[in-house]
Amino acid sequence: MKKITFAVGDLQMGGSMRVQSVIANHLDKKNFDVSIFSMRKVKSYFPLNVKLTYAKHGITKLQFYFILIRTGILKYILKKPVDMTVIPTKKMVTDLIEYANNENVDTLILVEQWAVVAKELKKSLPNVKIISWLHLNTKIYESFLYGKSYSRLKDSYFYSDLIMVLTKEDQIHLKSLGLDSTMVMHNPLTIDNHNSKANLDSKNISFVGRIDFQHKGLDYLVEIAKNLQEGWKIYVAGKGMKHEEKKFQKAIIDNNLENKLLWTGSKNGKELKNHFENSSIFISTSRFEGFPLVFAEAMSFGLPIISMSNSGSEEVLDGGKYGVLTRQGDIADFLSNLEEMQNTKELREKYSYRSTQRLEDLKLEKIILKWEEILAD
Structure with missing residues (x-):
């Protein structure tokens, strides 16, 4: 049975986080042994039936709060280039490498900011399949999200065995950068089955x-x-x-x-x-x-x-x-x-x-x- 690990920022409230939890839960019901590795030490907002492990050097809720304040000061007051999301530190990368080796992980799925460190992970885990799973428009990473780390992300793209994006526009953009190992993976409907209909007479x-x-x-x-x-x-x-x-x-x-x-x-x-x-x-x-x-x-x-x-x-x-x-x-x-x-x-x-x-x-x-x-x- 193949061992699959999703490396995530966290599984707090949000559409992409819900998708991550639902995909992981359902794959675990198939012929896969699925786990989640989180860089933030916070509980999942969504129900999980897979193992959730935190990076030993992961971020606590209080640390995250201070990072947000510092980021706001640097960007909006000092007008300096900043990353609008937290990039995994060297210690967190080491934590994930140790986890992957100990658990004999076959495939690492790097969600969002973890894709920035694909290069380091691939060099230390050459036999592990690396998939980067991106949840935003790829051009936004350059123009807004990664003010400091975009060049690092762009370099790391080439160390992913596959990059999954959400739209055809994203795929075209990455291919223009010389990245052919890309595919479009849509987010599924995750709301519980129901037979309800909207009231089209409502105002x-x-x-x-x-x-x-x-x-x-x-x-x-x-x-x-x-x-x-x-x-x-x-x-x-x-x-x-x-x-x-x-x-x-x-x-x-x-x-x-x-x-x-x-x-x-x-x-x-x-x-x-x-x-x-x-x-x-x-x-x-x-x-x-x-x-x-x-x-x-x-x-x-x-x-x-x-x-x-x-x-x-x-x-x-x-x-x-x-x-x-x-x-x-x-x-x-x-x-x-x-x-x-x-x-x-x-x-x-x-x-x-x-x-x-x-x-x-x-x-x-x-x-x-x-x-x-x-x-x-």
């Missing part, structure tokens, strides 16, 4: 995402809410860092949007189900996405999707076939399409049907089969 619009102004385009969302048709409301489910949450709450109050833009905190299970059921439209204003899991979740309720264009939304909606794509950052364009959807139930029904069609490609069983093929080699 509620749903938004689900981390409270993060830059990434999720919450500044755009505020402007959209200010111009919302009378009687309609946007319900926002999600949480974020405390300073981002305070900023969002202040924006709602300063713009007198308490009755139009309703932030209800994080939701899962029955609460999230009710959130989708009571809506007639799902919207996204993100500046960038990898392959947004929440789209598939909303689609499973038959919700029509309207999203600002980015590589992730374009991939899920197949260029606009399965939902409405608007120009990135163009509030007027978004509002025009939103108003048409609000005013025309037939249009909502049309895209509701297309949402359910798209789900056939994103079923967990299909995605797991692809994983099995990769890991069996």
Whole structure:
């Protein structure tokens, strides 16, 4: 039985973390011995039926808090280039190498920031298959996420036996860098099976995402809410860092949007189900996405999707076939399409049907089969 280890940052709340936990759990039910190695010493937010091991020199919750403060000071006050995510240290790399040797790991799957150290890992573990699994638009790593470590990441790409990306655009970008060992691996629908349908007569619009102004385009969302048709409301489910949450709450109050833009905190299970059921439209204003899991979740309720264009939304909606794509950052364009959807139930029904069609490609069983093929080699 092949031993597979996912090296992750952590498994706290987030769409990509949920996908990681679900994939690991399901592969463990197949002919694989699966484990997870985390660089942060925090419990998984999601249920796991596989072994979770922390790096001996991993980051505690308090250490992570101070790293965030230091990063914020360096980037926004001192204006210095920084990594917007924590890169594994030399000691953490040594911890993973020791773990892989002790456990006789056959395949290491380096999730996100662990891909930066693929070179070091491959040199120490030449007989271990190295797969880098990237969860964001690959160009964002260069332009935003890795202010200090992008050249190191780019070099490490060549030491991965396979790089898995979320979109065709990402694959094309990596191939332009001379990387042919790439493949597109979509995120699957991970929400529990249900027979619920959205209320297309509702005047509620749903938004689900981390409270993060830059990434999720919450500044755009505020402007959209200010111009919302009378009687309609946007319900926002999600949480974020405390300073981002305070900023969002202040924006709602300063713009007198308490009755139009309703932030209800994080939701899962029955609460999230009710959130989708009571809506007639799902919207996204993100500046960038990898392959947004929440789209598939909303689609499973038959919700029509309207999203600002980015590589992730374009991939899920197949260029606009399965939902409405608007120009990135163009509030007027978004509002025009939103108003048409609000005013025309037939249009909502049309895209509701297309949402359910798209789900056939994103079923967990299909995605797991692809994983099995990769890991069996």
